[in-house]
Amino acid sequence: MYFYMPTKVFCEKNCVMNHKEELCGLGSKAFIITGRHSSKKNGSLQDVRTALEEMGVPYLVFDEIEENPSVETVMKARQTGLDAGADFVIGIGGGSPLDAAKAIALMMKHPGENGEFLYRKGSDEAYPVAAVPTTCGTGSEATPWAILTRHELRIKGSISHKIFPALALSDPGYLRSAPSSVLVSTSVDAMGHCIESYINTNATDYTRMLCEKSLSLWSKGKEVLLGKREAEEEDLQNMMNASTLAGMAISHTGTSLPHGLSYYLTYEEGVPHGRAVGIFQAPYMAAADEAVRGQVLDKMDFQDMDEFKHFMDELLGRIEIPAHIQERAVREMLQNHAKLVNCPYPVDEVVLKNFF
Ligand SMILES: [Zn+2]
Structure with missing residues (x-):
């Protein structure tokens, strides 16, 4: 390590x-x-x-x-x-x-x-x-x-x-003056960093420790992100810490498929980074090892994938991705060695098409 x-x-x-x-x-x-x-x-x-x-x-x-x-x-x-x-x-x-x-x-x-x-x-x-x-x-x-x-x-x-x-x-x-849309998008980015670092070929005890702490801090702010309560001082501190801890984790593991796919949405459709990364997290987790996926859900305080998907849909809404962008993203991702090697499960065209 x-x-x-x-x-x-x-x-x-x-x-x-x-x-x-x-x-x-x-x-x-x-x-x-x-x-x-x-x-x-x-x-x-x-x-x-x-x-x-x-x-x-x-x-x-x-x-x-x-x-x-x-x-x-x-x-x-x-x-x-x-x-x-x-x-x-x-x-x-x-x-x-x-x-x-x-x-x-x-x-x-x-x-x-x-x-x-x-x-x-x-x-x-x-x-x-x-x-x-x-x-x-x-x-x-x-x-x-x-x-x-x-x-x-x-x-x-x-x-x-x-x-x-x-x-x-x-x-x-x-963070106090940040619009709620920015808090949502950036917090989802931090969450994505943790998920992609946790479910990652390069994950170690050190990086998983960082992700676990980050995700548990992140989970305390879910109601704030959904607009169900105002952010307090402690929430802002938790969100900032979660982001920095997630950064330390991806310094060692890198990110994987969701980040690689997100860049097409951001460049071609102008979707903010966090939102673009967020919509690919559920499929990335769904294809992963069940035990590892369970650990991630547990740290985020979700019962199961259905509850996680429901939360993400409520938070981000639906994003329509034009077919030509999907095709380009899948085609080029299959050549993106840097992101593919970080993914711990086999990736082919069928797997990637399930992300859309
Ligand atoms: Zn990111």
């Missing part, structure tokens, strides 16, 4: 201000990577600005990261960061800015390389990255993964390099 988690993780209220020394110890000029809106609304960007200003560390903000960020955006930001002379990167937001921050830190360290380098084997050296998550799904603050959109292939895909953040500063208070 093997366990490697080099990110220093703090998860608490006022996390950024509490750990401003650690944040500012990463370099002498910060390059802040974020999206256009949410980090301004939830206070995370202002917290990071204040922390840097109080410590006398200069910074530049790049707030043009779109949902499902593209290689082109990463390359544009790389140039901005290099021109500014920044030597560490702070990603603030959901999975999109955090993943982009990793790719930008990598490309800044390799100024002579073009965008193809992201998808080639080579040095993983990057400028230090700090991650400030403001959603509860990606787990990117505790993973080495970065998923970018590749328009030339009409798909999302993980870069070839592993970039763990040096520091994760996770404040559940940032």
Whole structure:
């Protein structure tokens, strides 16, 4: 067994201000990577600005990261960061800015390389990255993964390099202003990370321990996700912890079929990542070993698959997937070695067609 988690993780209220020394110890000029809106609304960007200003560390903000960020955006930001002379990167937001921050830190360290380098084997050296998550799904603050959109292939895909953040500063208070649709989508993503990590060729006692704890924390918020009660402080803390723990698990196992299939829905139909991942969880579990499936259901506090399916339908609703997208997803998934090897049961065309 093997366990490697080099990110220093703090998860608490006022996390950024509490750990401003650690944040500012990463370099002498910060390059802040974020999206256009949410980090301004939830206070995370202002917290990071204040922390840097109080410590006398200069910074530049790049707030043009779109949902499902593209290689082109990463390359544009790389140039901005290099021109500014920044030597560490702070990603603030959901999975999109955090993943982009990793790719930008990598490309800044390799100024002579073009965008193809992201998808080639080579040095993983990057400028230090700090991650400030403001959603509860990606787990990117505790993973080495970065998923970018590749328009030339009409798909999302993980870069070839592993970039763990040096520091994760996770404040559940940032979830307070998130719309319920974002809480649902991102929480379902975290749940999916656990299911795909638990039912996985690479699962170990260590990763299953992380998934079990994550799923039991996740299960406490089911009524909040369904809109049956308001989220309390403890719920937000549980959701944030569940997401980070799930991130640590997939750092070791990777994800499998549901994530691989979801990218087609997101790219072609604009379905948010968590929702796209969520609809494939029941079929992924249904084809798995019965005992392992039972353990997953037990941790999520569901009696059986019927109860789980009913919950997911109520939460996500139905998504119609056009036939040509289904066919492409099945065809290309059968060639997607990286996701197939993580699946512990045999996969063929018939198995995949059952996912739709
Ligand atoms: Zn995901």
